Amino acid sequence: MLDVPAGRFAVWSTAWLTGRTSYDDALDAITGDTAHRVVGLPGTEEAVPLGWALSALRGTGERRVRLVLPVPGDVRGLPRVPGLAELALGAGQAAVGERLALVPEPLGPEVVQWAAVDLTGAAPAPPPVEGSLRALAGSLDVAVGDAARTLAGLDLARWHPEVPALLAGLGGTAQAPRLPPDTDPVAVALLARARRLHRVLDLALTDAPGGAVTHRQAAARDEALRPLADAVREAVTAAYNAVPR
Template sequence: MTVWLSAWLSGATGLDHVLDALEPWGEAHDVLTADEPTATATGLPGPTDRPTSVTFLLAALRRMGGQQTRTPARLVLTAPGDIRGLPGPGQFSRAAIDAGEGVLLADLGYGMVPAALSDRLVRWTVHPVAGLVPGEEHTPLREAEHALREQVRRSAAILASLGVARHRPGVREEIADSLRSRPRSLWPDGMPPGSLRVLQNADELSAILTAASVDEPGGALSASAASARGEALRPLATAVRVARRAAVAEAVRAFAGSAGRH
C-alpha cells in the first residue's frame, strides 16, 4: 500500500493497477475512519458507518492535496522495543504498535492501519496524527542490505552452535512452503531494482526466521537454548524490518521525485 499509494499520488500509475496489486493480500479491502472528526475532515465513513472502498480513500487523499505532498507515504513497522518511525503518542501510534505496521501520511496529518478481518477482507482504518511528526530515519539502501547480510552471518553461527533444527527434517521445505504461501507482491512500473532486491531478500529471511522459531518435536530445545535462540534471532528480525523500511522509502522517494513528469 505504501509504495502503490505513493506511485498513484505521483501520477505514475492508475487506480486499476493499485486495486489489482492489493487483491492478492485480500479479495476485498474497505476503509473506515477511527473517529467522527476524522470522518468529517476526510469525507470518509466514521467508525459506526458503512465502510467505503479504497477507491474513495485514494480520491479523498488526492482531494486533501496528496498530490503535492513531499513524502506521500511512509512505511511503519514496529515490534516490542522498536517504534522507530512513529509520531508521538496518539491514535495512530497505538494502532500501529498493536498491528505491528501502518502507513503514515505525515504531510496530511493522517495514518492508516490494516487489519485482516477474514481470509477475504482487509480493513484500513484512517487515524489522525496530532502534533509534529519527526523526520523519517534515513537508512541508505546499501547500508541496510549490508546489515541484513551481516546479521544473517551472525545469527547463523549462533543457531548452528545451538543445534537449532539439527534434528528436524524438512526445514528447507518449510521455508519454501512459507515463501509460496506468501501473497504475490506486485509492484508499479519504475520500482527501483535495488528496492525489489532488498524486499525479496527480506521475504526470504522472514521465512527463515519463522522456520527457526519453531520448536522441535517433543520440545527437545531446553529453556536456556530457546532463550538463546530468541536472542540470536531478534537482531535479524530488526534488520529485516530496517531493510524493508529502507527499500520502501527508496521507492517512495523515486516516485515522489517523478511527480509532474507523467
C-alpha cells in the same frame, strides 16, 4: 510468508500520488483478490472502499506515504496522536502520510479492514531511519552470517530441517510482491531476500515439538535472531519506502 498490506499501500499510493502509475493499477496492486474497506476515514460514518482513502489522500495534497513497522520500544515514524501507536503495534505495521495514517487488520482470508487515523494538527513524526538500499543489503548479509553460525551451534537444523535450505537459497532467485515498474531493482531484490529471511525467523522462533528446546537454548536462539529480525524489519521498510530518483 511475510505479508505487509501497509507496505503495498505505501509504495503504490505514493506512485499514484506522484503520477507514476494509474489509480486502477495502484488499487489493483494493493488489494489483489481481497476485499478492503476503511473505517474512520474523515468525512465518513461507515466503512467505505479502500479507493476512497486513495482519493482522500490526493484531496488533502499528500505526496508521500511511508511504511512504518513499529515494535515495542521503537515506534519511530508514528505521529503522536491518540490511539495510533496502539493500533500500529497491534498490527505490526502502518501506512503513514502527513495528514492520514492507515492501519490494516485482516478479518479473515478474504477481508482486510483499515483503521484510518486523522493526523490533522499533529506534529509530523521523523520518518523511520533508513540507510541506503545497498548498505542495508550489506547489513542483512552480516546478520544472516552471525545468525547462521549461532543457529548451527544450537543444532536448529535438527528441529527445523527447512532452515538450512532457506538460508542456502538466499543467493538464488526469489519473488517479491508486485511493486511499481520503476522501482529500484536493488529494492526489489532486498525485499525478496527479506521475505525469505522472515520465513527463516518464523521457523527458527518456533519451539521444537515435544519441548526439545530447553529454556537456555531458546534464550540463546532468541538473542541470536534479534539482530537478524531488526535487519529484516529495516530492509522491508526501506524497500517499500524507496522512491525512484
